Amino acid sequence: MPPTQKELAKLAGVSSGTVSNVISGATGVSERSRRKVLDAIKALNYQPNLIARSLRTNRTFTLGMVIPDITVPFFPKIIRGAESAARQAGYYLSVLDSESNEEREAAMMGLLRSQRVEGVLLVTAGGRKWSAEEAAALIAGVPIICLDRLPKGLEVDSVCVDDCRAAEMAISHLIEMGHTQIAIITGPLTLQNEQERLRGYRQALQKSGLPIQSSLHWRGSFEQEEVSRLCQKGLLSSVGRPTAVFATNGVTGLAAIRSIYAMGLSTPKDIACVTFDELTSEDFFRPGITSVVQPAYEIGSRAVEVLLNRIAMGTTYKAVEKVRLPATLIVRESSATPLAQTATKGKSRSQ
Amino acid sequence: MPPTQKELAKLAGVSSGTVSNVISGATGVSERSRRKVLDAIKALNYQPNLIARSLRTNRTFTLGMVIPDITVPFFPKIIRGAESAARQAGYYLSVLDSESNEEREAAMMGLLRSQRVEGVLLVTAGGRKWSAEEAAALIAGVPIICLDRLPKGLEVDSVCVDDCRAAEMAISHLIEMGHTQIAIITGPLTLQNEQERLRGYRQALQKSGLPIQSSLHWRGSFEQEEVSRLCQKGLLSSVGRPTAVFATNGVTGLAAIRSIYAMGLSTPKDIACVTFDELTSEDFFRPGITSVVQPAYEIGSRAVEVLLNRIAMGTTYKAVEKVRLPATLIVRESSATPLAQTATKGKSRSQ
């Protein structure tokens, strides 16, 4: 058993209240008492019991975070940003991985509530729509902020990139490079950001007067295998085969590249390719893959800022805050023109 | 304020003790009481206060974990394994990122202790040597298990791969492929596993009667830039230039490949290359990089098993447990023979 404040007080020859005052740095403690307590702390290797403190003060200084998959490199970057912003503000961050399972996600939200975290950062697993009651039950008084993916029916603060514009930027780039047959491979369209990216794709085509061909919209998921099959099927169709593909996220992006390689094709020689999100250490791919990169660290840190703000406001009313961060298009080799294959390397461009 | 058990009891018209019994699933509660309580729980959207429960029961069912860098893909994989093993055993896992900072690491160990976690999984940041007192203070009654990197002076349970043998296997492979001039690029040698990998390298050379040339040992760190410089310097030296390089970890591996590409060289045409740890989605590199892969998920899950075991034993004596998991060599294109460049693809080989 670790030493308690009482034992510490006894050893130091003061009352438990004085010990508390020393630890909290409260003023009004004689130097002599302070010394004695400090010595006793060292002697016993005392660590205050945060559990008891929290019970008493009704404060945990802890933020909870639920993400869908910690093995996807995008999320650890967000976590880093969130964790360090939290730490700077004197808060802890407790991260849970829902493994893209909605039930588990709900359970984890409950757990965090039971742990009395003061706020929650949520990157939701699925695209379910929350009814008003469900949402209320889910929230139950703890401030929530959504990152990256915005669940429908949950009117809460949020931080993410402007997915539509980012996708539009990527597609415009391909169009500028001379592509007109551009396929898009999306993840689950239940996710609002996937829809937005699709919208950006369509907008870009329209602005350039290019037709929107449904045969060029390949509806995927987060299953590597499934997406690969989809890509291969699309790439095999001799008629109307695209000269470029745009993957709306890292998972489908990886699958797309995998398919291209597996079929013995190469990029940009046979087909151009742009992904949303980097495929991890992107710049080491040969050839480099052009991609839309999100400010992951900043998404995390901004989210914490907004959340802490919301917490500080207490019950005070304030409109929902929607932060939209700019994404950047990193142009590498994979998006060269259909025929010329001019490698435009290392250029980048912002929204 | 969330509802308390007392309010719940009042609404249900029973005593707080009965509520507790219902929640804990204790036997000996009338069906009628149970119903009333369950209804009240739903009505109030009640979530038990884990803080109060922990204070009372002196149990948190929480394991702590401290890792050096969550953005290195190896660690999230370990976390997944640990988290799911913990969850299966009814434990929570609380993960902290020390950002490779030893002070922060110590602070985090203290925090976990204050949070009264029941055990700690530690992937240590640095290679500092712990004195007996420091170690005792650090541990202070909570069971610790070390993963991946074993700190000196800390006699605790551990789980990692057999680094020496794994490295030896990689080097033997290169030798078999006809290489005799093999450079090794290590990370900080304060880390015990880096030393082991170096030892494996030397052992393999010796067994084959090849000389150990100090000019072929490039001492790096975890700084990308520094390692890159080191590599480039080594690769530029016209005399005694290696035909193969072996990077002892993912960070130096990435830097090595970066340097090779940056210098306009390619692998395996100009130089062969094997890394310890995958460079994330390894198989998408063109050409594929031969590498030693560690069973990251299993390292995490085994560690939790051993730790829970240790916790269950309480104070009972038992010798320190050292689990050594086998690593696998995944042979891809980057390790072809110096001249023939025969691509041996997809073969793998275990310790």
Next chain:
DNA sequence: TTGAAAGCGCTAACAG
């Protein structure tokens, strides 16, 4: 400047 004491929400005896 200090000590005594109440009580945070819960569980675990224990008595009825």
Next chain:
DNA sequence: CTGTTAGCGCTTTCAA
């Protein structure tokens, strides 16, 4: 089967 009660370790009045 159910209610009452005594703390868990801490902070925070309140008196002294």
